[in-house]
Amino acid sequence: MAKYRIGRINDEMARQLAVIFRNIRDPRLESCLVSVTAVDTKPDLRFAKIYYSVINYDKTLTDEEKDKQVQEALESSSGFVRSELARLIN
Numbered sequence: 001m002a003k004y005r006i007g008r009i010n011d012e013m014a015r016q017l018a019v020i021f022r023n024i025r026d027p028r029l030e031s032c033l034v035s036v037t038a039v040d041t042k043p044d045l046r047f048a049k050i051y052y053s054v055i056n057y058d059k060t061l062t063d064e065e066k067d068k069q070v071q072e073a074l075e076s077s078s079g080f081v082r083s084e085l086a087r088l089i090n
Contacts, residue, residue, distance in 0.1 A: 006041055006043065009041055009045070010038070010039040010040065010041050010048075011039075012089060013039045013041065013048060013050075013085065013089065014036045014037075014038065014039045016084075016085055016088045016089055017036045017039065017050060017081070017085065018035070018036045019088070020080075020081055020084045020085060020088075021034045021036065021052075021074075021081075023084075024073070024074075024077050024080065024081075026073040026076070026077060028069040028070065028072065028073035029070060029073050031056070031057045031058035032054055032055060032056050032057055032058065032066055032070060033054070033055040033057070034052055034053075034054055034070060034074075035052060035053050035054075035055070036050060036051070036052050037051045037052060037053050038050075038051040039051070052074075054066060054067055054070050
């Protein structure tokens with residue numbers, strides 16, 4: 001039964017994170033699309049690992065450079081992401 005609960009929590013977190021990522025206003029996230037591919041939550045619900053993919057529309061940067069910029073942008077907005085996730089998930 002607990003496995004089904006974690007699966008539902010992971011799915012709901014992935015849905016809400018996709019919405020939150022669209023609302024982040026960071027110039028490093030412009031000209032790219034960030035898609036949440038999976039979420040892996042620990043059984044005690046204290047930690048979650050988020051897997052995402054990036055589609056780069058800006059051809060002046062290589063994919064590796066854009067990936068690094070996106071990672072830095074998401075890490076710098078982690079407080080916003082956490083607070084919004086806590087607000088959206090009941």
